[in-house]
Amino acid sequence: MAESARMVDIHVMGKHYQVPEGLTIMTALEYCGYRLIRGCGCRAGFCGACATIYNFKNDHQLRYDLACQKTVEQDMYLVQIPFFPAAKAFYSLEEIEATGEQVLSLYPDLVKCFGCNTCTKTCPQKLEVMWYMSDALRGDIRQVSAKSFDCVMCGLCAARCPQGLVPYNVALLCRRLYGRYLAPVSRHLEDRIAEIEAGRFDDDLEKLKKMDVRELRRLYAGREIEPAN
C-alpha cells in the first residue's frame, strides 16, 4: 500500500479508524489490526462466512454484503455477523419424497411468510429469495432449485426475516430433492458404471500401469484431442 493512498474513515462496531481506499471490508479490518478468527473463510465470495451489515454516518438505511467482496466506503459503520442460529430440519434423503407436501411438513413455518421481501433485499448474492420461498410454498421444487442455486448460505436472509424463517435451509432441501429425484437420469453414467463393474477396462489399465514411461509419453503425445464443445 503506497503511503500516499487516500484514506477513508470507517467505524468498526462504533470505533473510528482510517484505512486506505480500495480495501475490502475484510482487509480493512485487518489493516485496523484485527486478527480474524470468526467471519473469514474462503476470502473469495463463496463460503458465506463474512456476512456484514453496514450503514453510513448520515444514511441509516441498513445494507448487507460479504466483507471479502465489498470495498470500504467513506463513513461506513460496520457490523459483522459471525454466527446466526438457524433452524434446520433433519431428514434422511432416501426416505422422503420430492413433493411440496414433504417440504411443507419439514418446514411447516413456510406458511408464515407474508411476502415482505426483506430477504431479497438482504441477499448479497442478489437472489430472488422471497420468490423462491413462495415457490417452495407452492411446492415447485424445481423453481426453488433454479432460483436459489447461487446461495452461499451466508445467513443474512434468515437473520433479517421478521418471521424467523430460514430460506437457505429450505432451498437446500429443495435442491437436494431435485438433484436426487427430479433431475433426469444420466444413462451414460449408469452404463459406464456397469462396464467398470464388469471389468471392461481392467486389462487396458493394467497395461498402462506397467508401460514404460517412454512408451506412455508417445501415447500421450499422439492422443486424439476432442475439440471443445
Added chain:
Amino acid sequence: MYPAHMEESIRKVEATRERRLKESLLRLGDEQKTPLLQRYHPDYVAGKMRQLALGPNKGDYTPDEVADLLEGNSCLDPDKIDLGRVDYDVDVLVIGGGGAGATAALLAQENGAKVLLTTKLRLGDCNTVGAQAGTQAADRPNDSLAIHYLDTMGGGHFANVPELVEALVKDAPMVIKWLGTLGVNWDKMADGTMHELSGGGASRLRLHSARDYTGLEEMRVLRDEIRNRKIDYLEFSPAVELLMDDKGQVCGAVLVNLETNELTMVRAKSVVMATGGMGRLHIQGFPTTNHYGATADGLVLAYRVGAQLIFMDTMQYHPTGAAYPMQILGQLVTEKVRSLGAQLVNVDGEQFIMPLEPRDVVAAAIIRECQERQKGVKTPAGQVGVWLDSPMIDMLRGEGTVARELPAMVRQFGRFNIDIAREPMLIYPTLHYQNGGIKINTEGATTVPGLFAAGECEGGVHGSNRLIGNSTLDIFVFGRRAGRAAANWSKEVKSGSLTLEHVRCWQKDLERAGLSKLRPVSPLLLPDYARPIPDYLPDYSAQALTAHRIKLT
C-alpha cells in the same frame, strides 16, 4: 470499467478478436515445454527451496516456507499435558471439515465407526467451496478410463503413482453417481446427458459441473448430510498435535479451541488427515486462491509422527488469478472461462499460448510474456497481467452463455463495474494447489499405522502437476477409501496407552540437527494479515500470538 491506459490495450484486444476467433495455436511438444517450465515456472526458481534437515524426508527439497513449518517445534510441552484426561473416545477421528474430511466421516460412519470430525473454522470453510469449474469422470461413450489415466499421467509429467491414478479414474463415475444420490445438482441436458466441458490437459470433455459453483454445491450437500446423520463435529478446533500409543500407532489428537485456547484430548483408534492445502503460506510471495486456513497443518502433524511426504517440491500456480482490480487480487478466475473458449492475449491483443495446455505450462508462458517479453499490462497498483478474452465466449457459443455458465465470475467482476461478457479480465498466476503431500496407498493409509490421509493434503495422485477437475475427484475417491479403511482398521486394532513421546523425540532431533533454538512453532493455523504493531509494543499479533497463547495452556 478500466483505467484509460488499460482501455487502450483493450481496444487492441478487440481489434484482433475477429481474426483470433478462427486462430488456434498448436499445443507445445515436450521439447518446447521443458525449457519453458525450467526457465519460468516458480518451482524451478533457484534459491527458493531448501533441503529438509530432519524427519522422514530429510534431504528432500521443499519451498522455504514449507520447510520452516515442517522443521518447526511443537506448541505443546509433553510434560505438561495430562494424557489421563480424555474428552472424546471414538473409533475414527477425522481432522478437517472440507470435502475430503466430510466424505471420510460419512463413509467411516457407514462402515460402523463412531466418528468425530474436527475442523479449524466452520464446517465447510475450506478450499472445496471455492472449486468452480468441475469434477472429472470418464463417463461419456467416446471416453474411457484409459484415456483419463493417460491424461492424468501426462499432466503430472508421468511422475504420478500409477496405482493411485488407477483408483482415481476407476472410482470416478461411481463418485459422480454417489454425489447425485446425495442430491448434488449436476448440470445436465433435458435427456439426462451430463453437460461436460473440456479442461486444460484433458483430451475429452469430462468436467462435471454445477454452474461455476461446483465445489460449493458439493460441500453444501455433504455438510447437510453430516448434520442429518448426526455425526459429531467440532468447529474452530484445529488439531495441534497427533497422539500415539506405545506401539507406534496413531491414536488420536490434541485440539485447541481457537477462541478460548482450551485443549481437547481425543482418543481415536484411527485418524484420517484431511486438512487440505497450503496456499496461505504465500510461497515466493504469490497471492493465492486458497481459503483462510490453508496452512499445511496436516503435513506438519503427520511429519512429526514419522509419515513420509511425497512431491513436496512442486506447487501449482493457477494461470488465471485476478490481477485487477486490487480487491480481488489472486482470486480465482476459473479455468472454465478457457474451457468455454476464451483465449489469453497480451498487451497488443496477440495470443501467445494455446489456452488449454496443462496449468504449469500456461502459468510459465504468462510469466514469460510479462517478465521477459514485457508484453503484460500494468495496473495502477503496479501488478502486471495479460488479458483473458472472455467476450469471445458469447461470440462462439451465443449471447447469454457467459451469464448462464459463469454466474460467480459475472458477479465478482460486476461488483467493480466490469462486464466480463463485454470486457476481458486481467489475470496473472496465483498460488493454487499443493501437488504433493502425505504419501498414501490406494486405501488412503499413510506410512504410519493408524494414520490415513485424503484430499489435497495427500500426494502422489497428481504427480508434479494436477489437472483441473482431478482434485475435487481425488477428495471423494480417497475420502471414501480412507474413511472406509479407517473404520475397518478401528475394528481390528488393539491400541496401547497414549503417549506424546514422539514430540520429545522430535525435539531431540531438532537439537541434534542444530535447530533447537528459535524454531517457529507449527502448525501455523492461520496466516497473519493484521497490520504489524509498532516495535515499542509487545508482539501480540499473528504467529507469535498463536504460539504464545497455545503455550500458555
